[in-house]
Amino acid sequence: MAIEIGIKFIDNLQQARTEIMAVGSDAAGWQRMAPKAVHRVLKLTGVTPVQANIIKQEMLARGGEAAVARGVVNCSVEATDVLLMATLKQYQEFIAKLKMQPFGLPKLAERLQQALDNLEGRPLRRLNCRGRELTLGGRTLVMGILNATPDSFSDGGRYQEPAAALEHALHMVEAGADIIDLGGVSTRPGHSQVSEEEELKRVLPVLQRLVQEVPVPISVDTWRARVAREALAVGAHIINDQWALRGDPGLAAVIAQYQVPVILMHNGRDNQYRDIMSEMIAFLRQGIDLACAAGLARENIIIDPGIGFAKTYQQNLEVLRRLKELNVLGCPILLGTSRKSVIAKTLDLPVDQRVEGTGATVALGIAGGADIIRVHDVKEMVRVARMTDAIVRGNSHVG
Known part of the structure; x- marks a missing residue:
């Protein structure tokens, strides 16, 4: 029997759970895997180099990625946009770590969590x-x-x-x-x-x-x-x-x-x-x-x-x-x-x-x-x- 390859576009946790359950995984499996199936790219603007360096370091440590301006490392730019790329699982760990950082990053962590929650869809x-x-x-x-x-x-x-x-x-x-x-x-x-x-x-x-x-x-x-x-x-x-x-x-x-x-x-x-x-x-x-x-x-x-x-x-x-x-x-x-x-x-x-x-x-x-x-x-x-x-x-x- 030939193996066929398909693609699934997963927009939120509910879709991830549905697809994982359809494979036959048990409840413990889909609860653990669903946050890994949803990938979000978020854009931050007006980030200082000090903040950006911490953000990039913490995101990389979780297995995600953060694109920043070239001048962030040596603080030669006043501000930068930041493009965050991670799964929901990685964001969970990243946000938890961000809450313990200085330079206004705990407030950013709250707003990131709110944004991620909003992207899960609006209830009836x-x-x-x-x-x-x-x-x-x-x-x-x-x-x-x-x-x-x-x-x-x-x-x-x-x-x-x-x-x-x-x-x-x-x-x-x-x-x-x-x-x-x-x-x-x-x-x-x-x-x-x-x-x-x-x-x-x-x-x-x-x-x-x-x-x-x-x-x-x-x-x-x-x-x-x-x-x-x-x-x-x-x-x-x-x-x-x-x-x-x-x-x-x-x-x-x-x-x-x-x-x-x-x-x-x-x-x-x-x-x-x-x-x-x-x-x-x-x-x-x-x-x-x-x-x-x-x-x-x-x-x-x-x-x-x-x-x-x-x-x-x-x-x-x-x-x-x-x-x-x-x-x-x-x-x-x-x-x-x-x-x-x-x-x-x-x-x-x-x-x-x-x-x-x-x-x-x-x-x-x-x-x-x-x-x-x-x-x-x-x-x-x-x-x-x-x-x-x-x-x-x-x-x-x-x-």
């Missing part, structure tokens, strides 16, 4: 949206876009009137939307600034109808504390902030007061990055810290990579390729690519012909860890999400 959990619950992790949730604006790039002016907005929202819910995201300010390139008063004038009349007659949670897309406060007073369930609490210093306290879920999106003033994913993770981590410092429960935080914001065409594609790196933060991920310019530039298509391109980004986004997709074409993207869930999540029937 319920998100309480002021009494309206959403289950995260069972299937991909779909957020339908509702623009109460005259100048949005896709549907500006169509849903400014409360009656038309309500009809469209109900249509999206019927098509499978789990959340409706209401916005009163366009974020398309070249958009005009809108006053708080104008934003409130656009949002509140529509919101009043939605919270009364739409059965799913209503998210309000705003970065302003006053708009968020008045929207929450009317009954909004989620705040979607495109500046991750940087746009208005009062927003975090408003959200914490109501203890509602918040979506923190990556954004910036330019598109100059040394390592876009490392800097995006740092930006979002700071937003998470701001929310938690204000008193918001970490379980209420969702992150968004901000496709189309402060990024070039190539950078948007890179973020989509590397989306799974955001899993290190341990927060649910929302992905908003619907009809955006990255699709237009790839396929050279007008805004009303980008459904297939959106579908490709949605499917790959779900494979990369997205828990929520924000879309215009709800019916079509629900179908894409369900098919992708069947493959990625193993949901043969998700209803």
Whole structure:
């Protein structure tokens, strides 16, 4: 009988245990071997030479590896990135040793352990949206876009009137939307600034109808504390902030007061990055810290990579390729690519012909860890999400 050779891609401990048990190993065997089957590559930034030398020495002693800048040995560089390469078993021993070292390394050990825990996957959990619950992790949730604006790039002016907005929202819910995201300010390139008063004038009349007659949670897309406060007073369930609490210093306290879920999106003033994913993770981590410092429960935080914001065409594609790196933060991920310019530039298509391109980004986004997709074409993207869930999540029937 010829011996065949196959390959297994092991992403986490649960998969390792499943594969080892399938071979026929006993419980003691898979418990011992599973941490050796999962290999992680973690990148540290802003490490001093003194720290880097200790890190490299301790990782090598465990059988792992740590790549550092050439000038670390003689301390001729001020700081270095460090690329750690090890199995979970090696990380366990490395972290235990790091906790006994000086120079701030015990704190780093805690953050490394948290990052490794986050990469094991997010458990199924319920998100309480002021009494309206959403289950995260069972299937991909779909957020339908509702623009109460005259100048949005896709549907500006169509849903400014409360009656038309309500009809469209109900249509999206019927098509499978789990959340409706209401916005009163366009974020398309070249958009005009809108006053708080104008934003409130656009949002509140529509919101009043939605919270009364739409059965799913209503998210309000705003970065302003006053708009968020008045929207929450009317009954909004989620705040979607495109500046991750940087746009208005009062927003975090408003959200914490109501203890509602918040979506923190990556954004910036330019598109100059040394390592876009490392800097995006740092930006979002700071937003998470701001929310938690204000008193918001970490379980209420969702992150968004901000496709189309402060990024070039190539950078948007890179973020989509590397989306799974955001899993290190341990927060649910929302992905908003619907009809955006990255699709237009790839396929050279007008805004009303980008459904297939959106579908490709949605499917790959779900494979990369997205828990929520924000879309215009709800019916079509629900179908894409369900098919992708069947493959990625193993949901043969998700209803």
